Amino acid sequence: MSQKPFSFKEFAVNQDKCAMKIGTDGVLLGAWASIKKQPFSILDIGAGTGIIALMLAQRSPSEIIDAIEIDDDAYEQCVDNFEQSPWGDRLFCYHASLEEFADEIDDTYDLIISNPPFYSEDYKTKNESRDIARFQDALPFDHLLKNASKLLSKNGSLCVIIPFKEEERFKNFAVGYELYPNKILHVKGNPTSEIKRSLIELSFLQNEVITKELIIETARHEYTKEYIELTKDFYLKM
Numbered sequence: 001m002s003q004k005p006f007s008f009k010e011f012a013v014n015q016d017k018c019a020m021k022i023g024t025d026g027v028l029l030g031a032w033a034s035i036k037k038q039p040f041s042i043l044d045i046g047a048g049t050g051i052i053a054l055m056l057a058q059r060s061p062s063e064i065i066d067a068i069e070i071d072d073d074a075y076e077q078c079v080d081n082f083e084q085s086p087w088g089d090r091l092f093c094y095h096a097s098l099e100e101f102a103d104e105i106d107d108t109y110d111l112i113i114s115n116p117p118f119y120s121e122d123y124k125t126k127n128e129s130r131d132i133a134r135f136q137d138a139l140p141f142d143h144l145l146k147n148a149s150k151l152l153s154k155n156g157s158l159c160v161i162i163p164f165k166e167e168e169r170f171k172n173f174a175v176g177y178e179l180y181p182n183k184i185l186h187v188k189g190n191p192t193s194e195i196k197r198s199l200i201e202l203s204f205l206q207n208e209v210i211t212k213e214l215i216i217e218t219a220r221h222e223y224t225k226e227y228i229e230l231t232k233d234f235y236l237k238m
Helices: 024-032 051-059 072-084 098-104 128-138 141-151 164-175 225-231
Strands: 041-045 064-068 091-094 109-114 152-163 180-188 195-203 210-215 217-219
Touching (some): 024 051, 024 152, 024 195, 024 225, 041 051, 051 064, 051 072, 051 109, 072 091, 141 152, 141 164, 152 164
Parallel strands (some): 041 064, 064 091, 109 152, 180 210
8 A cells, every 4th residue: 555655635645665654643743733824934854755844835835845854765755755746846855864954054944843753652563672762762852852942933833743641751851942832732533542642832932822632533434523624635535
């Protein structure tokens, strides 16, 4: 299945070279991230296939939409997906680590977005120590927040999706870089399941936190009207 392009309403994404395939997390983040401030520049950290950057290109008129991807194969695939999209003139992917990029780039971004790699409970192998090592080495919260704070404009926003169980730890790290949650969405698979994901919007401004909940399904393949409303501009069957 992953050998074929994943088709959305306005673009398609190849993912055969990427370890991290298109999933609900990325689509949720790309659809949920606020663009009310009409960001001039956007940065996707750990782009993978480029799905989130592509979604934001569809949603916004932002003139600069950059992405960073360190993995060789994923970088090549991201570039290819960008070039084949209707917004190739606004999309650009850098082949670099986040730290290298933050050290070399002087510009700041109005919206930074990240679906941190390997922060999924679904990512498991039979080697527990290897899982833990890769989890820590991939993109630790502190590393992400430190560099994102350098790259974020004064009035910009940082949007991430992380496991709900990591939310408090993430917010504690964020305060150390003067980043504060403004908006949070808690995601549940169905009405009786536990909260699985936290989508968090942060900025340098301290405001009252707006917290909401989203349930994806009422039953298998029976999606809630809230989930349909959020993703209807992208999924073909919505």
